[in-house]
Amino acid sequence: MSWVNRNAVMETPPPLLFESSGTRWRCFGFDNVDEFAARSGSFADLLIRARLARENAYAPYSKFRVGAALLMDGELFSGTNVENASYGGTLCAERTAIATAVATGRRKLEVIAVSTDAAAGSAMDMRTPCGLCRQVMSEFATPDLIVLLDGGNDEDGSLLGEVIRFEALLPWRFRL
Ligand code: THU
Numbered sequence: 001m002s003w004v005n006r007n008a009v010m011e012t013p014p015p016l017l018f019e020s021s022g023t024r025w026r027c028f029g030f031d032n033v034d035e036f037a038a039r040s041g042s043f044a045d046l047l048i049r050a051r052l053a054r055e056n057a058y059a060p061y062s063k064f065r066v067g068a069a070l071l072m073d074g075e076l077f078s079g080t081n082v083e084n085a086s087y088g089g090t091l092c093a094e095r096t097a098i099a100t101a102v103a104t105g106r107r108k109l110e111v112i113a114v115s116t117d118a119a120a121g122s123a124m125d126m127r128t129p130c131g132l133c134r135q136v137m138s139e140f141a142t143p144d145l146i147v148l149l150d151g152g153n154d155e156d157g158s159l160l161g162e163v164i165r166f167e168a169l170l171p172w173r174f175r176l
Helices: 033-037 040-054 093-103 131-140
Strands: 016-020 023-028 066-072 075-080 109-116 141-153 159-165
Touching (some): 023 033, 023 040, 040 066, 040 093, 040 109, 040 141, 040 159, 066 093, 075 093, 093 109, 093 131, 131 141
Parallel strands (some): 109 141
Antiparallel strands (some): 066 075, 066 109
16 A cells, blocks of 8 residues: 555645625635634735736736735835746746845735736636745745735625635745
């Protein structure tokens, strides 16, 4: 009997649902709603700021615009993807936002929101940060870093979003 199941798919427990100030959140990696409810005050605002940042994306090659907005040491910063004709020189939105904050002396990443051009209600894996960005987040992550994803708007106009505990997004991360 093999001890590795190559076909194993990591099981994601069903999300907890949480509603606040016109936003419906699906929450992953939390034991109970209270854990994130206590911090949810600025979450909708960050999501909107990530959407606004997306408007400035430079994405002439992929046409896939991404915006990020984050809180580092309590200060707000934003970023967009910045593509390059070489393709390999492309920077993701999350990393431009983090680099901007770090360049002004900030070090503690508390929450980061990401908004992409993926259609409203699209699969989460079209909207989650890439592996490279997750590793860069890890460098500055506070122990309870939260990642917010923009899920578009519901038919009734409500904002849709995901709240993900960073540990759930990048388990077994590399550290020195
Ligand atoms: N992109 C991001 O900005 N963040 C991610 O986490 C994933 C991908 C950008 C890079 C590229 O400009 C475009 O999305 C398509 O991959």
